[in-house]
Amino acid sequence: MRIDSPGLVTDLDLLRLQGSTVTDHGDHLVVRTEANPTFWWGNFVLVQGLPRPDEVARWVARFEAELPEARHRAVAFGAEGGDAGGWAERGWDVEVDVDLSTTSVPVSGDVPDGMRVRRLEHDDDWEQSAQVGGSDTVAGEREDRLVFERRRVAAQRALAxxxxxxxxxxxxxxxLVARLGIVRLGELARYQDVVTLASHRRLGLAAALVRAAGAWAFEDPAVRRLVIVAEDGGPAIGLYRRAGSTEVSRHVGVSRPPA
Structure with missing residues (x-):
């Protein structure tokens, strides 16, 4: 199945590197991450075409047939546009993601006094990364979220x-108050998991991390372009644009939490 979105292409590359399987059925892909079954966007169906109101039942049935153990539901569409209203009417969350890209090292300001940016190295760094990843979770769901975050951090550490x-x-x-990753994937390098604690936002930390990671990625002469994905209308997209990235494509994902 052909995919034009650099965000989706690198999503799939990253998932494969972390042990996920991707099965091509011609007009759709089925992605499975057996090591982390609660990872919604590691266990989903990716459709080549656009969301259409008359195909909701078809893709829900396909998801349930291919991923019968999943409690969540998640379907992505590889092209921009279409009509996701049929999904929204049935109570699904609809998210439009924007792929941004740059061919130069991102710009940023200085890190505030008393703070520093460095690579994650030690056991405590990675545990703190899992804690940061789950920092926005409500108290009753925090333990389940930390199980998910620790599984994901283990895969990230293996990549590093x-x-x-x-x-x-x-x-x-x-x-640790903010973190992100970047993965070299041939000519593309993909940013991952940009998170800043609420107490330390608007201090320029994310921009400093984006720059540090981009500079490291370009140390490999094979890397020609940096790719980052942000939710349309979300707070991060302006930061990436100010850092020098420009929009190259969009795609839609629909999801529903466990009942």
Whole structure:
């Protein structure tokens, strides 16, 4: 199945590197991540075409047939446009993601005094990364979220250990307050999991991390372009544009949490 979105192409490359399977059925792909079954966008169906109101039942049935153990539901569409109203009417969340790209090292300001940016290296760094990833979770769901985050962090650390990737953190003293990763994928390098604690937002930390990771990615002469994906209308997209990235494509994902 042909996919034009660099965000989706790199999503699939990253999932394969972390042990996921991707099965091509011609007009759709089925993605499975057996090591992390609660990872919604590691266990989903990717449709080549556009969302259409008259095909909701078809793709729900396909998801349930291919991923019968999944409690969530998640379907992505590889092209921009279409009509996702039929999904929204049935109570599904609809998200439009924007693929942004740049061929130069992103720009940023200085890191605030008393803070520093460095790569994640030690066990405590990675555990703090899992904690940061789950920081926005309500109290009753936090333990389940941390199970998910620790599984994902383990896969990320394995990628970093392989030399294909690097995760960076912004530290306030010894406390990790923001983190992101980047993975080299041939000519493309893909940013991953940009998260800043609510207490440390609007300090320029994410921009500093984006720059540090981009500079590291371009140390490999094979890398020609950096790719990052942001939710349309979300708070991060302006940051990436100010750092020098421009929009190249869009795609739609629909999801429903466990009943």
């Amino acid at each position: 250990d392989s030399g294909r990737a690097r995760w960076f953190g912004a530290f306030d003293g010894e406390r």
